[in-house]
Amino acid sequence: MNAGRLAINRLRERAPVDGATIDRFVARHGSPIVEGERATFLFRGEVDQAFVRHRVVGLPDPLEMTRFPESDLWTATTLLPEGSRVEYQIEVRRGEHHERFNDPLNPRLAHSPLGSSSVCAAVGYRVPDWVAHDPEARPGEIVEETMHSKALRRDQPVKVYLPARFNDRLRYPLLVVHDGDDYLGFAAMKTVLDNLIHRLDVEPLVVAFVAPEDRLKEYPDHAPHARFLARELVPLLTERLPLVDTPEARCLMGSSFGGVAALSSAVRYPGLFGSLLLQSASLVFTDIGFDHGGGPYFDPVVKFVNRYRSRPTRPVDRIYMTCGVYEPLITPNRSMVPVFRAAGMTVNYAEARDGHNWENWRDRLGPALSWIFPGPQKFVYE
Structure with missing residues (x-):
């Protein structure tokens, strides 16, 4: 015009x-x-x-x-x-x-x-149709419980999503979500899961929503947090629920610092998860020196990402990455894609004309989850 x-x-x-x-x-x-x-x-x-x-x-x-x-x-x-x-x-x-x-x-x-x-x-932006409540979609159930974590030295609340028609005689893949309360509260993730599963876009799955106590401490390459996920949470859920007990049926996800937590935990425990879902992950690094400009909370992040870039490993088979082109993290996210691919992982990378916010991450859930856990008409776990 x-x-x-x-x-x-x-x-x-x-x-x-x-x-x-x-x-x-x-x-x-x-x-x-x-x-x-x-x-x-x-x-x-x-x-x-x-x-x-x-x-x-x-x-x-x-x-x-x-x-x-x-x-x-x-x-x-x-x-x-x-x-x-x-x-x-x-x-x-x-x-x-x-x-x-x-x-x-x-x-x-x-x-x-x-x-x-x-x-x-702008013209052309639409809220995805699977974000709004669909009265035809049978709702899953959120079960709240608290587990004691020796790794974190505290009681840790966990909210577990069980899909509609949950059946103990079946086996389900597992998704573990960092900042779980925020994904539920600000990204409508339960509604999104109900709709995507109802539409057969996503395999019926169990989702563990975990909230941190101090995310700026626990999420940037924190050994106790990774140990909690690998040695406590996943074994407990596998023992209590009918889960597919193979890496390819497990995914770990997070946004911003939660994305760093997902990657660093997978690096500490390679082969436990088959996939990662990283949304606007704070993968800040330096090519020379250590002056990253992000403040002291980013020091452990930069230390971890610099170390990973110098010696890339293959902790998972597949990564789905999303990032907004209007956020400062677009450059480090773009830069990490070839690093992950060179390490032997399959990477599906998507950008959006959006920023570092929950509705951006919400809008990317459909394509991401349907790629990681494709619906039953597309894929069946052995």
Whole structure:
């Protein structure tokens, strides 16, 4: 679309305009206004400055808004390629006071452990149809229990998903999920599993959702955490549940630091899992020196990834990797793909025009899980 015909430019051509005209414009269009590959963000208020705040690599942050002549309307227009999804907030300045909040003109929100953000969806983005509750899909069951972990020196809660029509006489593959409570709460993972299994896209499987106590300590190459998974959790679940007791029927997954935990645990216990699902894994490394710029929490991550890159191993047979092109981790994730392949693993790598957030990871679950655990019409475990 020609930028000169954007709605905000048509309004500008009519200036000066009164408050009632702006009221009608905002009521009609809301915010942001998505037209072709352009998005125009709006804010109304008597402030000294207004900005769009985001975490999109490649766009200025903050994205400064300009005041519409003789009004309280602030606007900013930026490029938004087809299929993009962006989370953002509005920041305003009144004198020396800064305030940041979700877009008052946009009802669409995304949620995370850190709070909520407004969502801007470009032309071509759609929430996958297997994300919403399907009344025809029989629901699986979440069983909550607590196990004592000698490795972690504490009681560890575990939530276990049992698929619909669970049958003790059958055998099921196993998926272990880092940040399990967040995947359930912010990525609708139970609903996703119910739908994918109902549609025969994914094999009926058992899923163990595990939540950390201190993820910044336990997830970056932490020996006690890996020992908990390998010597306590998997053996206990295999003893109590009818699981397929072979590596190819087991997958370990995680996002961000949870992706590091998945890879490092598999490296410490090679051959226990047949697959990894890594979503925006924080696989930060340095090619020279140790100045990575990520802060002290990334020190053990960089140490582990540097060591792995210097001596790559083959802890699993297959890896499914996803990452958003708008997040800083896109470069290290792209860089690790040839390293994994050179080590002899099959890698399925997918990118999305999205960022480091739970809805991005949610939207990638369908293709990832159907590749790792293909439906019964495609694959049968021996």
